[in-house]
Amino acid sequence: MVSVLVFIAILAALxxxxxxxxxxxxxxxxxRTKRGRGxxxxxxxxxxRGWRLVGYVSVATGFIVSVLGLKMLADNVVKSFVxxxxxxxxxxxxxxxxxQTVWGYGFLAVPFWYWIICLALLVLVHEGLHGxxxxxxxxxxxxxxxxILAVIPLAFVEPDERQLEKKGVWPQLxxxxxxxxxxxxxxxxxxxxxxxxxxxxxxxxxxxxxxxxNLPYPAAQIEMLDVEKIGDYxxxxxxxxxxxxxxFGENDTIEIKTANNTFYLRKSLFVSQMNESQGKxxxxxxxxxxxxxxxxTIIKIDYHEIKDYLDLSLALEKTSPGQPVTVVxxxxxxxxxxxxxxxxKPLPPPxxxxxxxxxxxxxxxxxxxxIEFYHSAGEAWAGLVGxxxxxxxxxxxxxxxxxxxxxxxxxxxxxxxxxxxxxLRSMLESHPRPxxxxxxxxxxxYELKASLEPARPPLEFIEGLLFFLFLINLGVGIVNLLPxxxxxxxxxxxxxxxxYAPRYSNKIIKALGIFTFLLLLANFIPFxxxx
Numbered sequence: 001m002v003s004v005l006v007f008i009a010i011l012a013a014l015x016x017x018x019x020x021x022x023x024x025x026x027x028x029x030x031x032r033t034k035r036g037r038g039x040x041x042x043x044x045x046x047x048x049r050g051w052r053l054v055g056y057v058s059v060a061t062g063f064i065v066s067v068l069g070l071k072m073l074a075d076n077v078v079k080s081f082v083x084x085x086x087x088x089x090x091x092x093x094x095x096x097x098x099x100q101t102v103w104g105y106g107f108l109a110v111p112f113w114y115w116i117i118c119l120a121l122l123v124l125v126h127e128g129l130h131g132x133x134x135x136x137x138x139x140x141x142x143x144x145x146x147x148i149l150a151v152i153p154l155a156f157v158e159p160d161e162r163q164l165e166k167k168g169v170w171p172q173l174x175x176x177x178x179x180x181x182x183x184x185x186x187x188x189x190x191x192x193x194x195x196x197x198x199x200x201x202x203x204x205x206x207x208x209x210x211x212x213x214n215l216p217y218p219a220a221q222i223e224m225l226d227v228e229k230i231g232d233y234x235x236x237x238x239x240x241x242x243x244x245x246x247x248f249g250e251n252d253t254i255e256i257k258t259a260n261n262t263f264y265l266r267k268s269l270f271v272s273q274m275n276e277s278q279g280k281x282x283x284x285x286x287x288x289x290x291x292x293x294x295x296x297t298i299i300k301i302d303y304h305e306i307k308d309y310l311d312l313s314l315a316l317e318k319t320s321p322g323q324p325v326t327v328v329x330x331x332x333x334x335x336x337x338x339x340x341x342x343x344x345k346p347l348p349p350p351x352x353x354x355x356x357x358x359x360x361x362x363x364x365x366x367x368x369x370x371i372e373f374y375h376s377a378g379e380a381w382a383g384l385v386g387x388x389x390x391x392x393x394x395x396x397x398x399x400x401x402x403x404x405x406x407x408x409x410x411x412x413x414x415x416x417x418x419x420x421x422x423x424l425r426s427m428l429e430s431h432p433r434p435x436x437x438x439x440x441x442x443x444x445x446y447e448l449k450a451s452l453e454p455a456r457p458p459l460e461f462i463e464g465l466l467f468f469l470f471l472i473n474l475g476v477g478i479v480n481l482l483p484x485x486x487x488x489x490x491x492x493x494x495x496x497x498x499x500y501a502p503r504y505s506n507k508i509i510k511a512l513g514i515f516t517f518l519l520l521l522a523n524f525i526p527f528x529x530x531x
Contacts, residue, residue, distance in 0.1 A: 004097045004112045011148070022147075030147035030156070037141055040128065040157070044135025051136045054181075055174030058133075059492075061184065062177035066481045066489045073482075073519040080525075090523040093472065106524055114468045122183060122473055123155040126480075129182035130175060131157035137171040139164045172495045176488045183477035190470040197466070201459060202446035204308040206297035206330060209289075214441025216295070217284040218346075222258060224274070224281050229257035238274075245270060253293050262286045287438020288340035294437070296331030297445045308444040313392045316342070319435035327437065342435025348394070351401030361410055368416065371406065375399075393431045400424050482520075484513040 015022060015029065022029045044051065076090070088106040095116070096102050096109035103109075110118075127144070134141055140160040147156065164172060210216025227235055231254055233244035248254055248267045256263045263283035273281055284290040298306050302325055304315035319325055321344040329336050356374065363370040400421060407417035448456055481489035490513060497505035 001097045007112075007116075015148070028147050030145060032143040032145040032158075034143060037131075037144055040131040040141065040144070041135040044132040045138075048136055051133065052174075055133060055136070055170075055178070058177040058181035059170070059173045061181055062173075062481050062489065062492055065180070065184075065478055066483055066492070069478045069482050069489075070516060070519070072478075073516075073523055077519060077522045080522075088524045090520070093475070110468055110472075111464070114465050117465060118469045118472045120155075121186065121469065122476060125182040125186050126179040126476075127155045127157045129178040131159070133175045133178040134159040134164070137164075137167055137175060139167065139171075139175070169495055169499045173492055176491045176495070177481075179488055180477040180480045183473040183480075187470050187473040187477065190466050190473070194463075194466050194470065197463065198446060201449055201452050203449050204444050205447040206299040206445045207306050207309060207312045208297050208443050208445045209439040210441045211443045215282075215284070216441060217264075217287060217290040217438055218440055219282055219284050220261075220263065222261075222263065222281050222283055224279050226258045227256055227281070228259060229255075231255055242274070245274075253290065256281075256283055264290045285438070287436070288343060289438040292338045292340055294327065294329065294338055294340070294439070296329035296336060298327060299330050299335070300326075300328035302326055309442055310390050310392075312442065313394060314390065316345075316437070317392055317431065317434045320432070321345075321435050323435055325435070325437070340437050342437055345393070345433050345436035348397050348401065351398070351405045353405060357402075357405075361406060361413070364406070364413055364416070365410070371402070375402075391427070391431070393428070393434055396424050396427050396431055482516050483509075484516040485509065 018031065022031050024030075091103075091106055091108040093115070094107050094109045095112045097112055099111050101108070101110055131141055131144060134157070140163055142158045142160055144157045145155070159175070164175060224238065224241065227241060229235065230241060230244040231248065233240075233247065235241050235244055245254075245267060250268055252267050253264050254267055254270060256265060263285060265281070265283045270281070288294075298312060300306055301312070301315040304311065304318075306312050306315060316325075319342050321342055323342050325340055325342060327338045327340055329338070357371070360370045360374045403417040403420040403424070407414050407421070410417075448459065452459065480487050481492075483493045484490045485494060490509065493512065494505070494509050497508050501508065
């Protein structure tokens with residue numbers, strides 16, 4: 001808080017000192033300058049062919065992301081209805097004057113210094129590449145500069161809009177798409193640095209579950225009035241449930257019975273859900289891990305040391321259903337030993353295709369082996385970033401789901417898919433269905449290497465900064481390409497529609513903008529709380 005106040009005081013002093021050079025436009029304070037214009041023009045005109053090629057990639061990326069962004073918003077709204085989500089799908093990014101990230105209802109408050117540095121870099125590369133492409137297209141740059149909105153840093157490049165409008169379709173598209181493309185490139189560079197740092201300064205030290213916002217155990221949703229028994233107490237109403245809960249400690253895991261099933265839930269989670277008064281209950285299914293109250297980082301199963309996700313898969317593959325296993329977990333520097341009896345592992349959920357599998361599915365018709373190459377490349381990439389891969393029951397089941405999906409969606413590949421599924425079935429003979437302890441949201445836990453422990457504070461700050469730099473640039477780049485004016489995505493669609501459908505372009509872009517705005521608004525509405 002002190003550092004934020006000092007920053008604001010220094011910023012105010014600098015603005016006051018140069019107050020005659022600032023101009024106020026609406027709610028913005030802008031300081032125009034011609035410094036740096038020469039560098040931007042030099043960059044844009046020095047490699048015209050190279051920039052032109054980059055521009056084509058930028059435009060293609062812009063339209064693809066625009067369509068996928070719209071699809072993502074629509075999918076979020078549909079899922080919100082289907083799952084009756086009680087929280088918004090999108091969140092506003094706000095600064096927090098503390099060192100902690102705060103998740104709230106429809107907002108994400110990022111530590112102030114992460115927020116201010118990320119925004120400064122975001123606008124710098126975004127506006128900078130707009131200027132470079134304007135120079136490449138020989139559009140005059142009237143001015144550039146920086147500004148502030150309260151304490152939010154701004155940067156801007158002002159090309160001659162009238163001159164730009166007289167250019168052809170492609171020059172305008174290259175200029176408009178450049179900003180978000182710059183953000184994507186910065187996000188990609190940041191991602192590579194994060195990967196390098198993960199391997200250079202961190203080491204795998206076990207397996208966490210229920211991480212990244214996921215539930216720790218397989219869960220189901222039931223009606224609260226369907227509950228017939230809480231522990232040893234029979235219940236017939238909400239009041240009975242409340243009275244029976246009073247008999248348990250805050251951290252006790254409670255057995256919950258309905259007419260046909262048994263579930264488990266910690267009392268604190270039970271009470272918090274009851275307070276929301278939704279009439280429904282998210283409960284954990286009857287598996288060994290939840291019955292034992294397993295929590296913490298898994299570091300050992302029987303005699304197998306667990307360092308990462310693959311270690312866990314291989315250790316459980318050597319078990320069979322009904323076999324006792326000893327699980328050692330680490331929680332707050334203390335080790336806990338639990339004995340669980342494995343159950344038969346459930347089949348994975350149906351395969352969910354990503355965007356790329358559609359492309360490679362089409363390519364498979366002309367070039368057999370394209371899909372396998374795609375997944376082999378993915379495994380090679382996982383190895384490159386330090387994630388070990390191996391042939392396990394889970395891996396084979398995933399491939400089975402993939403080829404079953406290909407068979408159902410591409411009739412011409414049915415024979416090819418059938419051969420692959422036969423091969424995978426033969427592989428399953430040496431990989432029988434393993435035991436299952438009942439955990440979900442499994443990720444590898446990384447800890448700072450012991451030799452770097454003295455440098456933990458600055459390294460943790462850099463790690464957090466890189467994460468938010470990646471997240472913010474990716475998110476803002478996508479939103480900026482949505483087909484709504486005055487965003488760059490809306491301007492791109494406007495240029496294309498005026499060129500190829502001039503008669504209806506204004507109506508189409510207006511309808512598209514309204515539709516996109518409504519989708520954005522719907523992503524901030526928690527339909528689960530309303531239904």
